[in-house]
Amino acid sequence: MVERIEEIEAEAKAAIEAAGSVPELEDARVSYLGRKAELTGILRGIADLPPEQRGPVGSTGNKVRKALEAMIEAKTDGLKQIELEKSLAGDRIDVTLPGTPARAVGHIHPITRTRRLIEDVMVGLGYQVMEGPEIEHDYYNFTALNHPAGHPARMLQDTFYVEHEGHVEEVLLRTHTSPMQVRAMEATPPPLFMIVPGKTYRRDSDATHSPMFHQVEGLAVGEGITLADLKGTLLAMLREIFGPDREIRMRPHFFPFTEPSVEFDVSCFHCGGSGSLDDGSRCGLCKGIGWIELGGAGMVDPNVFGFVADSGYNPDSVTGFAFGFGIERIAMLRHGVGDLRLFFDNDVRMLGQFS
Amino acid sequence: MKVPYGWMADYCDPGLAPGDLAEKMAMTGTEVERVVLLGPPSADNFVIGKVLSVEKHPDADRLSVCRVETGSQDGGETERTIVCGAPNVAAGQTVVVALPGAVMPGGMKIKQAKLRGVESNGMICSEKELELGEGQDGIMVLEDGPAAGAPASDFLPVAEPVLELEVTPNRTDCFGIYGVAREAHAISGAPLAAAPWEGGPIGPGVISEEGDIEALLDQEGSERTADRVRIVVQDPELCSRFTARGYTDVKVGPSPLWLRTRLIAAGLRPISNVVDITNYVMWLTGQPMHAYDLDLVPKGELIVRKAENGEKVSALDGSEYVLNEAMVAVADRNGLAGIGGMMGGSVSEVSESTTTVLMEAANWNGPNILRTSRDLGLRSEASSRFEKQLHPDLTLRAQAVADRLMVEICGAVPMAGLVDVSVPAPDSVPIRLRAGRVERVLGMAIDIELQIEALETLGFGVEREGDDLLVSVPPDRHFDVVREIDLVEEVGRISDLDRNLPATLPAGPGRPGGLSRQQSLQRRAEDSLRESGFDEIVGWSFTDPEETGRLRLDEEDPRSRGVRLANPLSEEQSVMRTMLLGSVLGAARRNLSRGADRVALFESGRVYLPAGEFGPGPLGGDFPGKTRPPSNEPQHLSAVVVGPVDPATWRGGAGESDFFALKGVLEHLASGLGVELTVEPLADPSPQPFLHPGKSGTVKAGDRQIGWIGELHPLVATSYDLDAAAAFEIELAGLVDGSPVGEESYVDFTPFPPVDRDLAVVVAAAVPASGVIGAVEAAGSELLTAVTVFDVYSGDGVGEGEKSLALRLRFRAPDRTLSDEEIDPVWNGIIAGLSGIGGRLRG
């Protein structure tokens, strides 16, 4: 009987090995381990055997059954894996088709991006960012900035006035972000380090002037602040915006609310400040000058402090500097935008270029 | 201000190429817009010639063959033959010859040529050809004097460099050639000649050595100005000084060539010698003048007074101006004879028949002139100087210079003395420049000797007191330099500021910089829309008054009452916007008309609302400052989507841009700020008439209404040429105020599992989902932690006018696993609560 079991084992192993698919293997299992299988019958009939045979037949039979079961299981796993691979190989996609787009990302307007860049740079230098009103009283836009009524400097800025209960020219659209110098000083005693980005308005419209544009104002007031500090601050800012090799140039100028006043230029980043390109041609960006005009600045005029003396600004104990420049100009220079009006045209083909 | 280089060089020749001088001026405070060359591109090969003989051309009637002495250019011949077509050429004339090689204005190059068989070696020039004038026919004839062969540019502004200065309004001194010369002197260190009113040179044709201000006042004569002229100033606050001087025996005619060409170089038009003298003096001294034909001034009487409303004057420019009582006029006994400080009147205009002249040099009130100029729309060279406020003492300078010119050029006989009606000139008190003050402001030490030198070269008087300086200010700087700080600027700008000033950083504010929480959250909100696929636009703050009509806003709606501009550029930009919607819709229309197939746009910007009716500053809170701004300017966020939110792909169709698509975007934005938004149906009639009344809602953060969302009303969509669109607009402060970002406090989460139960409830179709959820939440006790709608159904099995909502309810306790026995009573309460709003379970 034991020999028969061993023969069955050999046959079964051959059959299992020969099985090439999960169904064939299942056939083999049914033939050799199923209810009607010979081995199953032998094991079921053990009780009918003579006592001396029961032990060897039982142990051999069970051992073979377990071995076959293990073999089938192992073979099943192998076959399943092969079949999976086979079916995967048949399940092909065209990987060259376009992917399902994620929700397309939009774009932040270049003016906003540039404004944020300037804000971040100035925050890094210790400044707060403040907002001021765009519809403003004449007092803040002109008078407290040392433009008395009838001052010719008022004519430098073509002003939009607002209809206002019969008072002509009392309320206006701010012509610069500078009114916030006075508001901020009224609200905060020195030391004060702040910038004001925002919209400004002048009654002027052509290729280089927009009736609405954006400026950034800066103001630093405290003890011992000098014109040299203004230079260092502007230089640090310009290097962050235009690159570490930039230089600054300050030209004396006139603004009613700063004294001394300067205009400031940055060395041209296109030609490195030489005014000419590698091929010897004239640099188009700076028009061969090597410098690009950016904005105005200066030391806060003592007369301006006089308007905020109540708030702790005594011109004999504090000094300060202020600066202002256009955001569009920075954006145009950084991104090579040739026409100011493109910023307010809001064509998505333009906006989409600024990621 | 046009400054012919040669004219300035009469007083100071800085010895710099004009471009280098321009650069130096720019670096010391006077911008030079450009340097242009007058006439030909180069002065080379233009020389003085003497016409020796003139003969008729043998073969041409209109041509002459001239022998001209031109000096020797190469050591050879000193004479040459030139064929000339001008009728006025004659032997003995001194002329300008363009030698072969000379380049004419416009680029024509003079060459040796045969004209009808006669060799011609150059060209005798006319004024027109050299762009030195218009009038005179034929060649330009100079007065005798210059030697043959000398460069013409030594005597005439041939290829003269002209600096076009952009003078800042404080620098009235640089509106005169002498002031510019002094600036050149301070910059270059080159010597400065005496001023023309102090015996210095006046012009190449003026030779008398006499003639400073003292001499003017001392002059004696048979006739005195005061005998012929009477001046009454009724408004001395508008005219602080009026000086007049009379002249007899005036011979009016064209000015000499040198004077005419100087005026042309300065951009002025020569008229007649008397008028040209007033302009020349103005250009030289900065003080405008006016000349009257004294015989046309009845009784020689001029009255300075305010005009009457509607009073008319015909001015020298040929126009008639209507004045008002704020304006100051010069009147004679019959009526107005001029607009004070602006322009003279034609009634007493100097003409060819004039023989007696009254020269006026007056001082006017700057702000008044500025306003008059603006109100009349008239700006003259005189008014552009007076409006910046000149010092009254400049009047005498002008009279002294004019006096010499009148005598030498017009052969005039001055009447003795001046009529000088004035109020006392403003005090001139020396200013103290304290030791160390320059360094303290500039952050750069400047040696005190150098400070003194800088101030003195600029014309200030300096007295040293220890280490302080006492500085007196000349009249032409009187209104500009009034304080110590102004002296600091003067010293600084002359001390090569740009090169010498160090670049340092201030000690700092003593606290870190940073964005406010509101500013950071604003960025976060904007970035959220960007991530949702929206492009940011920057729209105009001003809009068209028709916009509120396009948006179907009622006249009663406060948003129809935007702030109006008093002087808009156009009607389309005459009102400040009260909403962003019009701006984003306009941008959407523009992009679609240019071929975009879908647009998703947003704007983050302010709207402008009358003060008091709405909230305060842009991000909540007031603007800083003691005086409240005239308007409220809340920051809004508005988005519009037209066409699919997500484009169609090969795998499927486009996502719809309906209400829910945009609501999802808004919810995404809010959740990015940690805010839970709710949208509630609008009241009836709709407060947002630009929206589809059934597909729109009010956006709330907590209990606060912060805006609206909806699909556009079809009529509004049509008026913006849009098929259909969804939009929202919210007030950013409402979102930011409701945001817990940065202020969240941690709540321990529970390890015990939740129990989810679903229910389907049938309610009337009009009951909003938020009402159903509200009823569930109200009855749910603290065990109910979440309710979500996962299906909405109407149709078979649900009654007419009803809908079925499927809800998933999640129950959870922090400290135990919930049993059915605990949940059942709550569940029953919820069912009861639902029946309270007319709901029944769907079985």
Ligand SMILES: [Zn+2]
């Ligand atoms: Zn360059």
